[in-house]
Amino acid sequence: GAVVSQHPSRVICKSGTSVKIECRSLDFQATTMFWYRQFPKQSLMLMATSNEGSKATYEQGVEKDKFLINHASLTLSTLTVTSAHPEDSSFYICSADRTSGSEQFFGPGTRLTVL
Amino acid sequence: DAKTTQPPSMDCAEGRAANLPCNHSTISGNEYVYWYRQIHSQGPQYIIHGLKNNETNEMASLIITEDRKSSTLILPHATLRDTAVYYCIVRDMNTGFQKLVFGTGTRLLVSP
Numbered sequence: 337g338a339v340v341s342q343h344p345s346r347v348i349c350k351s352g353t354s355v356k357i358e359c360r361s362l363d364f365q366a367t368t369m370f371w372y373r374q375f376p377k378q379s380l381m382l383m384a385t386s387n388e389g390s391k392a393t394y395e396q397g398v399e400k401d402k403f404l405i406n407h408a409s410l411t412l413s414t415l416t417v418t419s420a421h422p423e424d425s426s427f428y429i430c431s432a433d434r435t436s437g438s439e440q441f442f443g444p445g446t447r448l449t450v451l
Numbered sequence: 452d453a454k455t456t457q458p459p460s461m462d463c464a465e466g467r468a469a470n471l472p473c474n475h476s477t478i479s480g481n482e483y484v485y486w487y488r489q490i491h492s493q494g495p496q497y498i499i500h501g502l503k504n505n506e507t508n509e510m511a512s513l514i515i516t517e518d519r520k521s522s523t524l525i526l527p528h529a530t531l532r533d534t535a536v537y538y539c540i541v542r543d544m545n546t547g548f549q550k551l552v553f554g555t556g557t558r559l560l561v562s563p
Contacts, residue, residue, distance in 0.1 A: 337503070340494075342494075343465045362472045370551070372553075376477060378557050379538070379553045379554060379556060380489075380495065381553070382550055382552065382553075384553070385550055393467040424487040429494050429495070431494075431495075433549065435472070439485075439500060440497065440541075440549075440551055441497065442487075442494035442496070442497075443494050444493060444494045445492070445493065447492075
């Protein structure tokens with residue numbers, strides 16, 4: 337199957353700092369990428385849909401000024417958690433559609449811990 | 452909100468078939484049924500998807516009822532590595548972004 341990578345896999349930061357997470361489709365071009373968040377023992381919750389060259393579409397209740405998404409190329413989307421606080425500690429997962437109407441491939445996830 | 456209902460947990464003996472049910476009684480004509488699984492602390496892994504015909508690949512089989520209101524994922528010979536949370540998702544392929552909405556899934560425990 338297609339490969340989606342995330343970097344870093346794990347990050348620990350101090351409260352008030354910003355953290356950038358990268359999502360890359362390694363062997364295919366992804367017009368659309370998705371960002372999810374997963375708290376312990378819970379399911380994945382979609383945060384936003386990222387389209388190359390345009391603004392991201394955020395799900396209800398997700399603050400767009402706090403979770404900045406950039407999709408500058410067909411293989412890279414970034415999620416920046418600005419002014420992170422302990423409640424932002426979570427498992428962040430990205431995914432990408434290889435082509436319209438096909439399976440969506442997920443990255444391995446990034447575990448963020450805010451102290 | 453997720454449009455599917457799954458049992459919260461199931462057990463299966465190693466080597467036996469695991470049959471995971473999913474109810475999607477409000478599914479519409481242009482919505483596909485997708486199955487993913489998530490092993491602890493990893494990203495979800497695609498398993499299989501279908502519209503109305505039964506599907507089979509190297510990982511599993513998907514049986515969709517004729518009225519499309521429910522489906523069953525079959526792992527023919529479960530192994531310990533199949534222990535994971537399995538998500539059944541209904542995906543609208545005609546909307547702009549075709550997003551996946553995850554429900555609570557079924558936690559499958561395969562035991563020796």
